[in-house]
Amino acid sequence: MIFEEFEKKQRKIAVVGLGYVGLPLAVSLAKFFSVVGFDVNNKRIEQLQEGFDITNETSESLIKSPNIHYTNDPAYLKETSVIIVTVPTPILKSKLPDLSLVESASQIVGQNLVKGSIVVYESTVYPSVTEDLCVPILEKYSGLKHLKDFFVGYSPERINPGDKLHILENITKVVSASSKESLDLISKIYGKITNVYEAPNIKTAEAAKVIENTQRDLNIALMNELSLIFHKMGLDTKEVLDAASTKWNFLRFEPGLVGGHCISVDPYYLTYKAQELGYLPQVILAGRRLNDSMGDFLAQESVKLIMKNNLGHECLILGFTFKENIKDIRNSLVFNIYKELINFNMSVDVYDPYAIKEEVYGHYGNVNLIDKSRLKKYDCVILAVRHDEFLREKIWLNCLKEKACLVDVKNVIDKKDLLDSVYLWRL
Structure with a gap:
């Protein structure tokens, strides 16, 4: 399928998985193509249909593009000829790859795959997953044959949540495919929204992604x-x-x-x-x-400061999301700080204006996440996340007892702002 034919026949593109990666991609593609945005989460689909993005990564006007149809009905995938899979690829507690979401998405796509289609994966994987794991699943559930009836591609995502500079339109997108013709089509589709770099093969593109991070x-x-x-x-x-x-x-x-x-x-x-x-x-x-040990280390150093200076046991952690100015709490090492402080019998409050309580409780259990109105004076304050609100208001200043310790994980606090009786420790 050549790109000119693709445009002339107004072929549709599907984006499977509408999270931090899929939604920005869908709205960018919708500026040039008709897009089916598919997600198995019905609540997410309802929110997007109303123009609401819980991640705050995409504006209401872009979400409500007339060129996007949001759905949790996989039958709509049959109307598309290019399907882009952007589901998460987490790890298990054992630190082994968890490819269950990619496998599930491949099954859904396979069940609704039409002859002549191209399936592109953006999910982070190790080299060989696209061709050795995903292709057999697509073949099994579609009854079609790879390289004869359909083709696959891989284009690693480079979405950086909260980053308004390195957005999709401002980066270079690596693309790869299982045939020259499908690579040409994928390159021109992505080329409509950003710069592209054609990798020589799919495994090279997969490897490039994992070594970036x-x-x-x-x-x-x-x-x-x-x-x-x-x-x-x-x-x-x-x-x-x-x-x-x-x-x-x-x-x-x-x-x-x-x-x-x-x-x-x-x-x-x-x-x-x-x-x-x-x-x-x-x-x-x-x-x-x-790197995985740093949360425990920071908690232990905080306790040492408290004990060395004969302070009380009331602690505040500022920030819980894994980085500044976003709502994403996945794999947040701040929880390790919180858990270790609790193990030392500290009384710990956590304040984060971005973190959603229901998500925090669902992922980590009963974390003592408080509202801003409940902030008080503490013996120890740990600045764990560099939210703009924290820096703008210097919120730690109003939360320190006259004699206290301040742990600056982000190296942004000026000693001159503090009383001599406040002990500053920074990573």
Whole structure:
């Protein structure tokens, strides 16, 4: 199918999975094509039909585009000739890849796949998943044959929640496909909304995705390890980084909590495949272990400060989402801080203007998430997430007792703003 024929016949595109990745993609494609937005979550479909995006990533005007039909009825997929799958790929508690959502989506797509279609996957996977796992499922449930009756492609998502600069239209999209003709069509479809880079094959595109976030994970792990070392030396990590950053080729990364659905997850997809092939990754897994331990470390350092300065046991954590100015709480290491403080018999409140209580309770259990009106004075305040509201209002200043400790995870607090009786500790 050539692109000119695709446009002339006004073929439709389906986006399967309307979360942080799928919805921005659907509304961008709807500027040029007719789009079917499919999700199995009926509540999500109802909200989108009303123009409401609970993630706050997409405006009401874009959501209400007349070119998008939102549905939880998979039969509408039969009206489309390009189907893009954007479902999440989390990990299990065992740190192994959880491909159940990709498998389920492939089954639904397969049951509604028409001859001549192209199925493109955007979900983060390890190399070979698209062709070795998804294709057989598509064949089984469609009764069609890959490379004869349908084709597949892979274009790794690069959505960064909360980032208004690196939006879909401003980035380069890697594309790949199982045939030259289908690659040409996919490239031109994505090329309508952004720049594209054609990878030589699907496995290369899959591998490119997992190493993007693995590299960042390791860079942050190095900074976290340096921070642990510098604290033992009595050095301020931020001051060391400020000095080192004067060198022209020094790459400035910051220590911190590594959570969320990408950086803290994607490396496990790569290491799983490596171990399946008989190679045990050393550096990648070491970085993962270190970054996963930082929540417990921060809680323990906070308790040491409290005990050293004979303070009380009332603590406040500012922020719960995995990064600033978004509602996403997936794999938030702030919960590790909270849990460890509770283990030390601390009384802990958590305030986050973005986190949705029902989602927090559903994912993590009975976390003591409070409203702003219930904030008081605390013995220890931990700034865990850099929400704009926190920085704008310097909210920690009104939450500290006259003698207290302040733990600055994000390295944004100025010592000059604090009373001499407040002990500042930063990562």
